[in-house]
Each structure stands twice: as C-alpha cells, then as structure tokens.
Amino acid sequence: MLNLIRNLYQSRTLLMTLAWKNVALRYKQSFLGIFWALLKPLCLMVIFSIVRSFVGIKSGDIPYSVLVFTALMPWMFFQESTSEGVVSVTGNTALIRKVYFPREIFPVIAVGTKIIGLGLNLMIVLLLMAWHHIPLGLQALWVPVLVLYVSLASLSVAFFGAALNVYYRDVAQALPIALSLLMYLSPILYPLHLVKEKLLVQEIAGPFSEWYYRLYSVNPLVGTIDAFQKVLLHNEPPDFASMLPSAFVLLVLFPLSYAYFKRAERYFSDVI
Amino acid sequence: MAMIEVSHLTKEFNLGALTSVRRSLANAARRLTGRTVEKRPPFKALNDVSFSVERGEVIGIIGHNGAGKSTLLKILSGISEPTGGSVKVKGRIAPLIEVGAGFVPDFTGRENVYLNGAILGMSRAEIDRKFEEIVDFSEIGQFIDTPVKRYSSGMQVKLAFAVATAVESEILIVDEVLAVGDVAFQRKCLDRMENLINSEGRTVLIVGHGIRQLERICSRMILLRHGQIVVDGEPGAVSKLFLDETTLKKAEGALTEGPQNLVPFIDSKVIEVTSLEVVGDRKLMDATVCPLMSDLHIKLTINALHPVRNAEIQVGLHSPEMVFMTKSSTLTLPEPVNLEPGLNHIGLVIEKLAFCPGTYGVGVTVFDWARNQIWSGHKLRWVLVESTTEQAAKLPTGTLAYLPSHWDLERSEAS
Numbered sequence: 001m002l003n004l005i006r007n008l009y010q011s012r013t014l015l016m017t018l019a020w021k022n023v024a025l026r027y028k029q030s031f032l033g034i035f036w037a038l039l040k041p042l043c044l045m046v047i048f049s050i051v052r053s054f055v056g057i058k059s060g061d062i063p064y065s066v067l068v069f070t071a072l073m074p075w076m077f078f079q080e081s082t083s084e085g086v087v088s089v090t091g092n093t094a095l096i097r098k099v100y101f102p103r104e105i106f107p108v109i110a111v112g113t114k115i116i117g118l119g120l121n122l123m124i125v126l127l128l129m130a131w132h133h134i135p136l137g138l139q140a141l142w143v144p145v146l147v148l149y150v151s152l153a154s155l156s157v158a159f160f161g162a163a164l165n166v167y168y169r170d171v172a173q174a175l176p177i178a179l180s181l182l183m184y185l186s187p188i189l190y191p192l193h194l195v196k197e198k199l200l201v202q203e204i205a206g207p208f209s210e211w212y213y214r215l216y217s218v219n220p221l222v223g224t225i226d227a228f229q230k231v232l233l234h235n236e237p238p239d240f241a242s243m244l245p246s247a248f249v250l251l252v253l254f255p256l257s258y259a260y261f262k263r264a265e266r267y268f269s270d271v272i
Numbered sequence: 273m274a275m276i277e278v279s280h281l282t283k284e285f286n287l288g289a290l291t292s293v294r295r296s297l298a299n300a301a302r303r304l305t306g307r308t309v310e311k312r313p314p315f316k317a318l319n320d321v322s323f324s325v326e327r328g329e330v331i332g333i334i335g336h337n338g339a340g341k342s343t344l345l346k347i348l349s350g351i352s353e354p355t356g357g358s359v360k361v362k363g364r365i366a367p368l369i370e371v372g373a374g375f376v377p378d379f380t381g382r383e384n385v386y387l388n389g390a391i392l393g394m395s396r397a398e399i400d401r402k403f404e405e406i407v408d409f410s411e412i413g414q415f416i417d418t419p420v421k422r423y424s425s426g427m428q429v430k431l432a433f434a435v436a437t438a439v440e441s442e443i444l445i446v447d448e449v450l451a452v453g454d455v456a457f458q459r460k461c462l463d464r465m466e467n468l469i470n471s472e473g474r475t476v477l478i479v480g481h482g483i484r485q486l487e488r489i490c491s492r493m494i495l496l497r498h499g500q501i502v503v504d505g506e507p508g509a510v511s512k513l514f515l516d517e518t519t520l521k522k523a524e525g526a527l528t529e530g531p532q533n534l535v536p537f538i539d540s541k542v543i544e545v546t547s548l549e550v551v552g553d554r555k556l557m558d559a560t561v562c563p564l565m566s567d568l569h570i571k572l573t574i575n576a577l578h579p580v581r582n583a584e585i586q587v588g589l590h591s592p593e594m595v596f597m598t599k600s601s602t603l604t605l606p607e608p609v610n611l612e613p614g615l616n617h618i619g620l621v622i623e624k625l626a627f628c629p630g631t632y633g634v635g636v637t638v639f640d641w642a643r644n645q646i647w648s649g650h651k652l653r654w655v656l657v658e659s660t661t662e663q664a665a666k667l668p669t670g671t672l673a674y675l676p677s678h679w680d681l682e683r684s685e686a687s
Contacts, residue, residue, distance in 0.1 A: 269346060
C-alpha cells in the first residue's frame with residue numbers, strides 16, 4: 001500500500017502528464033467535448049423516469065429524477081473507471097514495451113481522470129437540488145470520503161482486471177456484461193430503503209433475510225449510492241451498517257488486487 | 273565501481289506465450305489431479321550472459337537478428353524481468369525509445385515534448401529548461417504547435433531523438449536509432465551522440481546493425497550469438513569477426529543471395545555473365561581468401577547475345593553493408609571495349625589489396641555505349657581479406673583501408 005503511494009509520488013510528473021493526455025485526447029476534435037460525460041447519466045435518468053411511471057417506485061419526498069441522478073453519479077463513475085481501467089494496460093502496449101515506469105500509473109490514471117466526470121455530474125445534482133428547493137446541508141462534507149471509497153472499489157477491479165486482461169483479453173469482453181448485471185444489483189433504479197423494507201422489515205426470505213441483505217451489500221456501490229443520496233438529498237449521515245460488509249471486502253480485496261497487479265507486471269512486456 | 277553489472281543473465285520465453293483460457297484451465301486441472309502438465313520448450317533469448325560496464329564506457333552490442341540484443345536492453349532498462357541471473361544498475365537509465373512510441377499523433381509538437389519528456393522521467397522544470405534546446409536541435413521550428421500527425425516521419429524522428437537525448441541520465445540506451453532521418457540529420461545525431469559521450473562522460477549502450485558507425489563511436493563491443501556472448505572486446509576486432517560471420521553465415525542459409533549463382537538486379541538480356549572467378553589458393557566457406565597487401569585476380573566471362581560496341585565494364589569490391597571500397601573501369605583503357613557475340617574473357621588485377629581485414633563482395637556492372645546499365649549485380653562473389661598475425665599486431669584498427677604511406681621521422685636538438 002505504502003509502496004503504491006510512494007511509486008505514484010515518485011512519478012508524479014508522469015502521472016499528471018499522462019492524466020492530462022488522457023483527458024485532452026478524449027475530447028480533442030469533439031465538439032461537445034467534456035459534456036459527453038453528462039449526456040450518458042442524463043439519458044439513463046430519463047429512461048428510468050419513464051420506466052418508473054409504469055411500475056411505481058416510492059421515492060419519498062425527493063423527486064424520483066433527482067434520486068436517480070444522484071445514484072447514477074457514483075455508478076457512472078464506477079462503470080467508466082473500471083471499463084477504462086481494465087483496458088488501460090493493454091491500451092498502452094507501445095509504452096509498456098519501450099519504457100519502464102511503475103505500471104500502476106495506468107489503472108490509477110484511468111480511474112483518477114473519471115473524477116472529472118463525477119464532478120460535473122455533481123454540479124448537475126446540485127442544480128437539480130436547487131431547482132427542486134432541496135437544501136444542501138453540512139453532511140455533504142462526506143462526499144470526498146465517499147468518492148475515495150468508490151475509487152478504491154474501482155481500483156480493486158481495475159488493478160486485477162487490467163493485469164488479467166494482459167493474459168486473457170476475455171476480461172475486457174466480460175466486464176460490460178458483469179457491469180450491466182451489477183447495475184441492477186445496485187440501488188439505482190430503486191432506492192435502498194425498499195430493499196431494506198423487504199428484507200429487514202418484512203423478512204420475505206424468512207430467517208435468512210438478514211444474511212441476504214448482507215450479501216447484497218457486499219457490493220460496494222450499495223452502501224455508497226445510498227450514502228450519496230443521504231448526505232446530499234436528506235442531509236443525513238451515511239448508513240454505515242450498509243457499508244460495513246463491502247468495507248471488509250475492500251479491505252482484503254484492494255491490497256490483494258494491487259499485489260496481483262505488481263506480480264503480473266513483471267511479465268507485461270513479454271506477453272502483451 | 274561498475275555502472276552496470278550483469279551476471280549470469282538468462283531470459284527464457286515460452287514460445288507463443290499467449291495461452292488460451294481453455295488450455296490454462298486444462299493445465300490447471302491436470303496440475304490439480306497430479307498429472308503431468310503439457311509443457312512447451314522454453315526459448316532462451318539470453319543464456320548466461322555476464323559483463324560489466326564502467327563509467328564513461330561506450331558499449332556497442334551487435335549480433336544478428338534474434339541474437340538477444342533487444343532482450344538484453346529491455347532487461348537493463350527494467351522493462352522485462354530476467355528468468356535467471358542478476359542485473360545491477362547504478363544511476364538513472366534513459367531509454368531512447370523507438371520512434372514515435374510515446375508520441376500522440378493528435379498532440380502538437382510542444383505537447384508531445386512534454387509528454388515524451390515525462391515518459392522518459394524528466395521533471396516539468398527540467399523540460400521547461402531544455403525546451404528551447406530540444407526545438408532547436410530537432411529543426412522543427414515554427415511547426416512546434418502543429419499536431420504531430422501532420423509531421424513528416426522524418427520530423428517525428430528528429431523530435432523524438434531531440435527529446436530522448438535531452439534527458440540527463442548517467443546511462444543512455446540506444447536501440448537502432450542511428451539509422452533514421454536524412455543523411456544530414458544522421459550526421460547531426462552521430463555528432464550529438466559523440467558529444468554526449470565525450471564531454472559529459474556518460475555511459476552509453478548502443479545496439480544496432482550499422483557496424484561501421486558503431487565501430488567509430490564505441491570504446492568496446494560485445495558480439496552476441498544465440499543469446500550468448502561470443503566476444504567482448506576492442507571494437508575493430510569484434511566488428512571484423514561479426515562481418516566475417518555475416519558472410520560465412522550464408523552456409524546456414526541466412527543470406528538469401530547465393531554466391532554461386534550470378535543473379536544480376538539489372539539485366540537487359542543483351543549480355544550475360546557466365547562466370548566470375550576470384551583466383552586464390554584457399555577458400556573459407558564461400559569466400560576466396562586473399563592475403564592483405566597482395567594482388568587480387570578476378571576473371572570474368574561475358575556471353576554477348578548481341579554485339580555491344582563501346583561498352584564499359586566496372587568491377588568493384590564492396591563491404592557487406594554495400595559500401596564500395598574500390599571500383600575499376602574499362603574506360604581507363606586507351607581502346608574502347610567491344611563485346612562481340614560469343615564468350616568474352618576479361619581479366620582484372622587489383623594490386624596490393626589494402627583493405628581492413630574482413631569480407632568484401634564483388635560487384636560487376638556493364639554499360640552500353642550510351643552509359644546505360646545493361647547488366648549489374650552485387651555480392652556475386654566473396655573475398656576474405658586476411659592479415660597475418662604479425663600484420664594484425666601492427667596495423668591500427670577502426671579504419672577501412674590502409675593506403676600506401678611513408679613516414680619521415682627526424683630529430684633535431686632543442687635550441
């Protein structure tokens with residue numbers, strides 16, 4: 001872990017330059033530029049709002065569109081950063097075969113640069129909140145911590161996936177499928193309190209309901225999405241109980257994923 | 273204290289290292305059930321290589337394709353991990369990355385300088401400081417703010433070279449980079465390399481095929497063959513051995529130009545060269561041995577299918593890299609040469625062959641009266657110039673030829 005931070009600090013010039021290259025390159029020669037990052041969640045918000053008008057999902061006192069958009073903000077970040085993170089090493093073949101520098105730079109940049117899109121989406125959330133007269137409270141100070149938390153989750157996937165993708169390109173193919181499944185396993189379309197109500201209050205799965213709920217919240221996005229909605233829209237502190245299972249998993253997964261990446265890194269230039 | 277210490281370095285590759293998921297799973301299953309795993313024989317790209325490099329040395333690493341040169345450089349610069357043995361490097365290594373490897377076509381020259389500089393490990397301040405110098409050297413000038421994709425390939429190369437040599441590192445690694453750009457720029461690159469080496473006392477490792485160029489700037493050369501060091505020593509001796517090997521390697525079928533068949537690359541079917549003989553008592557593989565400073569006799573038979581009036585015949589000797597050392601022409605004869613239908617026998621003596629010991633090819637070109645080439649071929653025969661041990665001990669190396677010369681040494685009392 002310290003190794004990671006030290007390596008990143010030592011190659012900070014390169015890190016910043018490559019990050020700038022990543023961002024600049026994506027939007028060079030595109031008219032809408034960075035606003036493409038907003039278009040995707042906006043579209044999904046519209047689709048979900050239409051779907052919701054058929055099935056009826058209770059959103060409490062917060063307008064459904066705001067609720068969905070707030071949920072989509074961390075989700076889009078996770079989805080985009082992992083998809084790009086996984087192909088970040090194989091996408092830089094030329095560099096990997098010619099120069100040595102700590103390879104973790106690639107996944108870190110892939111994840112890090114997506115924070116810009118997240119920031120833009122946060123602006124939209126704030127605008128929506130202002131439009132609907134939802135006050136912003138002090139609890140919003142949790143946002144940076146939550147962003148860091150999702151980033152760690154993204155990095156855990158990105159490190160492991162990027163390294164494995166060097167050997168088996170199947171990973172990059174499988175990821176979009178896994179992500180689209182995960183989207184429905186995350187409280188985006190529906191708010192978390194509906195799940196809680198079904199499993200913890202009504203206990204629809206009988207005595208195992210509580211375990212099912214824990215299993216459900218192993219997904220790091222479950223707790224974070226809910227937390228984003230709580231701190232921004234309700235001015236309430238995050239629900240740590242729903243984040244605990246994923247926190248445990250991340251605590252183990254992240255160092256493992258990084259260790260695997262560093263081990264595989266030595267043979268990148270031979271197999272890539 | 274050595275700057276680079278390489279000991280017993282070995283690198284193995286599994287041929288076709290990319291395995292499918294299916295085979296990996298099958299192998300994993302075999303391993304679990306205790307059966308033997310399907311193994312492919314590893315390929316040794318480097319096999320027990322040891323050497324050390326002192327500060328300020330300029331080492332040329334030569335060898336045929338696949339001898340392990342690039343693998344060695346990759347391991348030295350940390351890109352690739354050795355299978356066995358160890359590498360100790362003291363100080364910062366700047367890899368001279370291949371042309372355009374770090375370039376982003378959509379970025380301007382300026383942006384690419386910063387990007388490439390960062391990739392090569394320069395800090396922002398360092399690049400700022402060197403920026404003017406880089407642009408000056410690369411001759412890019414006003415195009416520095418144009419996207420690199422609009423550059424000619426030569427401009428890209430120049431910029432890449434300029435950035436790479438601006439890195440302040442103790443050790444510089446150069447891979448096949450000298451053979452780029454136009455002749456004028458190559459010259460400039462060589463000068464820059466020599467400056468770097470001489471004035472700043474950097475340690476340099478160069479890999480390449482331009483043996484003569486390498487011989488000129490290296491203080492030591494290492495010849496690799498099949499992943500092993502064949503010789504490690506003084507540049508002249510090593511490059512001679514390499515060039516001999518290049519010629520003699522034909523026996524293994526590496527050179528496609530068969531020496532025994534007289535295949536021209538220009539043939540207007542007016543004449544044909546039916547035989548070409550280099551007279552000598554001894555042959556080494558396909559090359560006729562000619563002792564240094566002795567006369568070389570060449571016999572040529574031309575079958576003229578049509579009469580060629582006022583023809584010119586040129587016979588020359590060239591190095592394996594196609595640099596002609598000498599050419600002789602029949603135009604110097606008082607009488608014009610007429611090739612009559614039938615076999616024409618021509619003899620030539622090149623007196624006191626004073627070439628640096630090594631292998632030379634024979635080239636023949638025939639012109640018609642209008643000086644159009646009607647037959648031309650290179651590498652038709654091989655001549656091996658050989659020195660006696662006595663000569664070898666006295667003759668300086670690092671030259672192509674030894675022209676007859678006379679010394680005049682006098683003493684006078686200091687006043």
